[in-house]
Amino acid sequence: MSNTASKTFFGIRADRASLTRIEYWTWVELRNLKPLHTDLFGSTPNRERIEKILTGNKEIQESLASQACQLLIDEAYFCWIEDNKRALLWLAKKIPTGHFRSYSHWFKEPIKELIIADIDSWRAPTEIKVRFMKQHAQLWSQQRKLDEPFRWVQDGDFKKKVEIIENLLPTVVKKYLGHTPPFNSLNDLLFWMEECEIPQSEKELLLIKAKSRWSQNKYRENLKDRKQCNFTLKNSTISMLDKLCMKHQIKRNELIERLITSEQEQGQYLASRQGDILDGSSHLH
16 A cells, blocks of 8 residues: 555554554445445455545545554454364354444355454454453364364375265255365364254264274275184293284284294295204204
C-alpha cells in the first residue's frame, strides 16, 4: 500500500498485528461500510482495491484507526491456530456471529487470515476476545490429546488403514463417503468423522477394531509363504532355544529361520562338524 495509507492506518498497532492480518481485517470492515464498496465483493483481500478506497478518504482512515485500537488484540493469542481445514472450521464455528457479518464461510476452503479477521471484527471488548482465544486454545489442545491414538493411522500404510476404517463404518455413515473426496491426511479423516457427528467413544471403538483387523491382515500376509512344520526336540534343546530367544528378543520360529538361513548362506558350522566327524572316523581305521 502507499506510504500515506501505511502512516495513517497500517502503521497503527504494528506491534500487535501483522500487515497481512490488518489487510484482511480492513477488507472485512470496508465490505460492511455504507455505502457498500461493491468492488470488494466476490474477491479475497486485494491491496490495490483497499488502497483505492483508503487513499484520500481521511474519514474512513480515521474510523478504521479508531476501531483498530478498540478491536485488535495481540498477535500472540492467534499463534496456536493450525492452518488446516479441520482446525480452521472448528474455530470458525465457535466465533459468535450475532454482532457482525462473518465472511469466513464464503470460500470453498477456509482461510486462516479471514477467520482471524472475523475475530478482529467481532464487536466485543478486547478482554472478552482474549478470554475467548485462551479458552479455545485450551479446548483445541484437549481435542488434540484425544487425537493422539489416531496417529497410528498415519504411521505407515495410511491408505490401507483408512480403507479398513471405511469398511468398518456403520451403513448409516457410509452414505456420506460418496460425497467425500479421498482422505489425504489424518486431519481429513478426523474432520470427516466430526462432520458425520461420530461420537468420540465410537471413534475410539472404531480405531480398536481397525487395529485388530490390521493385525489380522498382516498376520495372514506373513503366512502366505509359510507352512507349518512339526518336529520334536529334547527338553534341554528347547530350554536352550528359549534362552536364546529371550537373549535376542525374538520368537522361536524367527531364531530357527535365522540359524538355518545363516548356515545355508555361510555353511560354517555343519561343514566343520562334518569334517570333524570324517576325521574321527579315519582315526578308527
